[in-house]
Amino acid sequence: MATAYPDPARNESAKITVRVAFFLAIRSLERSRAQRLLWLLEECRIPYEIKAYKRVDHKAPPEMKQVHPLGKAPVLTIEEPGKLDRLAMAESGTVFEYLVDYYAPHLAPKRFQDGREGNICGETRSWLRYRYYMHYTEGSLMSLLMRIHVLGEIKSDDSTVESTRKHELREVQTYLTFLESQINSAPQGGPYLCGNGLTAADIMISLPLLVLQSTVGLNEYPGLGAYVERLTGRPGYKASIKRAETASGEKYALI
Ligand SMILES: N[C@@H](CCC(=O)N[C@@H](CS)C(=O)NCC(=O)O)C(=O)O
Incomplete structure (x- = not known):
């Protein structure tokens, strides 16, 4: 159980609206991190709306920076009716x-x-894993996948690029063996x-695992x-895909 956070009944009556901003363009919604956030929101069972932004030259459009200075997606905004301030995260x-703290x-x-x-080292194995995967997913796994993606895009005869790419692909095998x-x-x-x-944490890691399933494959x-089949069979996952398709007007496809 997470920290005992504010009374859920109070949050319900406050009618907080959750808005998700993500990129909308051919093959981009599915490649963004927004879909897994939609899945989490489905599991939270709270109303939320989706605000879609179109990428410009594969990049965040300038208006995204009005929501958060870095202009990355997804961004979550929470507004309370009658209040001018909004939280952009x-x-x-x-x-x-x-x-999770507030709703799930x-x-x-x-x-x-x-x-x-309250004792150091008194944590359960489950919780320690949970904390680890909440950080490992973006910090290690997604950054590895991004490096491979970028190295693949570089058109260069420099052998360092290719040898680095091969090294990173071997890293993928190490990560997959570990997982x-x-x-x-x-x-x-x-x-x-x-x-x-x-x-x-399962929802968090679902995105890179789906990417790996459809790129290098998980047969070995x-x-x-x-595990990936189990995740994609979950009603919350399916509901998030439906929401994503409705918002984008496009059929969901991972890559
Ligand atoms: N670690 C961040 C990564 C955010 C991120 O890089 N998002 C991508 C889309 S999935 C993006 O905004 N790319 C467009 C850009 O960098 O302009 C997170 O998990 O939210």
Whole structure:
């Protein structure tokens, strides 16, 4: 259970609206991080609206910077009726943790082992994994995928580029071997990464895993392959795809 945050009933009556900003253009919504945020919002069971922005030359359009100075997507904005201030929050991990605290404590594992509350090293294995994957996903895995993407785009005869790309592709295999062993040794026997229930960390990591499934393939990693199928079979995932398709007017396709 996450920190006991403000009374959910109070938040409900405040009618907070959640807006998601993402890029809308051929093949971009599906490649953005917005879809997994939609999935989390579906799990939160709160009303939210989607505001779509079109990319300009593959980049964030200038008006995105009016929402957040870095102009990245997704950005979550929360407005309370009758109040002028609005909260604009970027960075998937931050947004996820914020939403889980307020609306979906059931998507975070219990933090402390019984009798060890507040003690350093008293955390449950599930929670430690949860915290790890909330950070590893963007910090390590997505940044590796981005480096490979960028290296693939560079047109150069410089052999360093190709050797670096090959090195990074070997890193992918190392990461996948690690993740396969993690899913096979999940707390409580799984079937999710942090134990027997879905957590926000599963939703967080779903995006890079789907990208890997459709690019390098997961045939050599049967545990991960089955895990990805389990995730995409979830009603919340399916609902998020429907919302994404309705908002973009495009059929969902990963790459
Ligand atoms: N680590 C950030 C990454 C945000 C990010 O780079 N988003 C991409 C879209 S998925 C973007 O805004 N790209 C357009 C640009 O950089 O102009 C997060 O998880 O929110």
